[in-house]
Amino acid sequence: xxxxxxxxxxxxxxxxxxxxxxxxxxxxxxxxxxxxxxxxxxxxxxxxxxxxxxxxxxxxxxxxxxxxxxxxxxxxxxxxxxxxxxxxxxxxxxxxxxxxxxxxxxxxxxxxxxxxxxxxx
Amino acid sequence: xxxxxxxxxxxxxxxxxxxxxxxxxxxxxxxxxxxxxxxxxxxxxxxxxxxxxxxxxxxxxxxxxxxxxxxxxxxxxxxxxxxxxxxxxxxxxxxxxxxxxxxxxxxxxxxxxxxxxxxxxxxxxxxxxxxxxxxxxxxxxxxxxxxxxxxxxxxxxxxxxxxxxxxxxxxxxxxxxxxxxxxxxxxxxxxxxxxxxxxxxxxxx
Numbered sequence: 001x002x003x004x005x006x007x008x009x010x011x012x013x014x015x016x017x018x019x020x021x022x023x024x025x026x027x028x029x030x031x032x033x034x035x036x037x038x039x040x041x042x043x044x045x046x047x048x049x050x051x052x053x054x055x056x057x058x059x060x061x062x063x064x065x066x067x068x069x070x071x072x073x074x075x076x077x078x079x080x081x082x083x084x085x086x087x088x089x090x091x092x093x094x095x096x097x098x099x100x101x102x103x104x105x106x107x108x109x110x111x112x113x114x115x116x117x118x119x120x121x
Numbered sequence: 122x123x124x125x126x127x128x129x130x131x132x133x134x135x136x137x138x139x140x141x142x143x144x145x146x147x148x149x150x151x152x153x154x155x156x157x158x159x160x161x162x163x164x165x166x167x168x169x170x171x172x173x174x175x176x177x178x179x180x181x182x183x184x185x186x187x188x189x190x191x192x193x194x195x196x197x198x199x200x201x202x203x204x205x206x207x208x209x210x211x212x213x214x215x216x217x218x219x220x221x222x223x224x225x226x227x228x229x230x231x232x233x234x235x236x237x238x239x240x241x242x243x244x245x246x247x248x249x250x251x252x253x254x255x256x257x258x259x260x261x262x263x264x265x266x267x268x269x270x271x272x273x274x275x276x277x278x279x280x281x282x283x284x285x286x287x288x289x290x291x292x293x294x295x296x297x298x299x300x301x302x303x304x305x306x307x308x309x310x311x312x313x314x315x316x317x318x319x320x321x322x323x324x325x326x
Contacts, residue, residue, distance in 0.1 A: 042187040
């Protein structure tokens with residue numbers, strides 16, 4: 001069964017290329033919004049607090065603070081309405097699901113950036 | 122009418138061109154073999170008999186082996202009839218999922234999952250009798266009265282009560298064919314389909 005579902009997912013996703021990111025990363029999701037006949041792109045920038053599911057039905061949740069109010073938005077990873085995803089920062093976190101962020105504000109809600117240092121050979 | 126026998130594989134969801142996510146069921150439909158053509162003259166009704174799935178020869182009665190041999194095919198596991206079928210195929214020819222096009226409306230017939238002995242709330246959608254408070258405690262999923270003592274002083278036939286639930290043949294109508302993979306014999310239909318994964322279903326319209 002799983003192989004068949006995987007096959008169908010492969011057929012349906014095509015070769016959509018997405019950047020690698022995980023919980024704790026700061027991303028900008030450029031999402032297509034269709035208003036009547038018009039189509040425009042809205043950017044949603046925030047921290048990824050969750051990646052859920054597998055294959056074609058995967059989703060991820062982005063959390064940001066908007067005027068002091070926490071806003072969370074869930075995106076299906078392979079949605080055709082996602083124009084592009086940009087990874088701004090890679091976070092250093094110890095969990096796959098960052099729900100503790102919901103109880104935090106200000107300084108304590110910051111996520112440390114993971115820095116890569118080039119090692120001289 | 123046209124139809125094909127298939128096996129339910131499982132569910133997933135796909136994105137429509139308008140960006141909407143639709144839940145759909147993957148069905149491995151066919152290939153089926155036409156094993157007999159019934160006509161009004163010979164059998165009293167018009168039907169197309171189709172067979173699906175491989176069966177072991179040692180587990181198949183000789184009568185069926187010979188019946189399949191007439192269509193030049195190996196023994197099959199499932200045999201079904203399609204009444205007044207519009208498919209023009211001869212005995213021995215195979216039937217694939219290409220008879221259905223994307224966007225077409227189909228109905229799917231299958232056997233629902235067995236639920237065992239269930240009460241009236243789950244089985245018939247009763248809302249139960251009691252309240253949670255005011256001293257009541259064991260009436261929340263009860264069926265209530267099933268017949269008055271002076272009139273009718275009996276229980277009407279067909280009174281809905283607790284009992285075995287599920288395992289019934291059910292037809293789900295107006296499902297949309299989302300996608301067809303002719304090479305792999307897979308059909309994606311919108312929505313859910315009765316039965317477990319791996320159960321046999323009949324797709325028709």
